[in-house]
Amino acid sequence: MSERFFPLALADLEGLAAKYPTPFYLYDERGIREHARRFLKAFSRFPGFKEFFAVKACPNPYILKILASEGIGADCSSLPELILAERAGILGEDIMFSSNETPESEYIYANLKGAVINLDDITHIEYLERAIGGIPELISFRYNPGPLREGNALIGKPEEAKYGLTRAQILEAYPIARSKGAKRFALHTMVASNELNSDYFIETARMLFELAVEIKEKTGIRIELVDLGGGIGIPYRPGQKAVDYDYVADGIERAYNEIVKPAGLDPLRISFECGRPFTGPYGWLVTRAIHEKHIYREYVGVDASMADLMRPGMYGAYHHVTVAGKEDAPKDHVYDVVGSLCENCDKFAVQRELPRIDRGDFVIVHDAGAHGRAMGFNYNAKLRSGELLLREDGKIVEIRRRETVDDYFATLDFKGLPAFKA
Ligand SMILES: *Cc1c(COP(=O)(O)O)cnc(C)c1O
Secondary structure, eight states: OOSSOOSSOHHHHHHHHHHSOSSEEEEEHHHHHHHHHHHHHHHTTSTTOEEEEEGGGSOOHHHHHHHHHTTOEEEEOSHHHHHHHHHTTOOGGGEEEEOSSOOHHHHHHHHHTTOEEEESSTTHHHHHHHHHTSOOSEEEEEEOOGGGSOOBTTTBOGGGOOOSBOHHHHHHHHHHHHHTTOOEEEEEEOOOSSBOOHHHHHHHHHHHHHHHHHHHHHHOOOEEEEEOOSOBOOOOSTTOOOOOHHHHHHHHHHHIIIIITTTTOOSOEEEEOOOHHHHGGGEEEEEEEEEEEESSSEEEEESOOTTTOOHHHHHOOOOOEEETTOTTSOOOEEEEEEOSSSSTTOEEEEEEEEOOOOTTOEEEEOSOTTTTGGGOOOGGGOOOOEEEEEOTTSOEEEEEOOOOHHHHHTTOOOOOSOOOOO
16 A cells, blocks of 8 residues: 555556656546535535635646536636636636735726625725726625734734734725625635644634624624635645544534524525645646765755745645655655755755655655645746646546746747757
């Protein structure tokens, strides 16, 4: 038994790499669908429950289309993300548009498409009004609880976070929006990132339910949708446990019965906008060992770099690494697995116990399906890898080709010497 699931055997991987040279991302449609169904099943007890998939986690329309076919919407934060959702067939109020220093043009587009507009600040009421000539019928505000919540390591303390409105501003904002024509109201928050403590999400629901009651009591405004944000973590490290969706749903239901029902706010729709758990565990960065180096430490150099997967270099994130065909071999070597960027943080694994790695071995970086390819960049003029999708019928299709030098030059209007063609 392999310690971590990877859907292809070594021989299949050899064949695949002959057609699509490494590095590449591989996604597993079956895993994505099965998780989506499990998630929706747990929360289906809440009428009108919606998951808006955070497009930034895996901005590929093929993936969005798979999720859309399971009944999942999109959480967008930019114009191209809105267009990605639209191209994948996600429309209207199935799109949550969460603003954050949002330019006029994006508000105009989101409004044109009938997305739920979620304002990040009280000053955006006037900004939005000017951009689109009014306030849409349905409006949402993002709440920042400040010192009332602790946050977590990845997202930081809420009172140091740039997002959302204070409690006092929230109570002020809804009546202003109403006076400018809004008739339907949603409430949003996002206070954790990659959180594995199931109770955290129950506390978030409780916090928003209580706020919705306070809004009703103080302003007479009835919130129809509370969006609990994203932030559900995944077990990147061996031994960590995934969030238990049934447990979370049970806890939210209890809070709903205690807070929402007695206040006469039932039915109140609930939504999440998770990205990570929906695609993270079902995507892998497949790379190949091309060098070994023996200096003060033992290094394995691979053909992918931090430009393909930024998380380990950016915040020391752990990604599990396995070697294809050596899943059961003893881990009797200690390596730094590194990429080719001129930055010493370009390391997929640091001082990691792994089996002996030989040149040509496939080194598989796990849990790379969310905030992986999406966070890629072109520093050092590195060309980002492509994306492959393992369909449920076992066929593998390319859903994004790897970048070429021509892609790199596409934004340059430079008439210099012609490139040497070998
Ligand atoms: C990043 C983000 C999400 C998704 O976060 P995950 O950790 O991928 O679940 C959801 N909503 C907002 C506003 C975000 O910024």
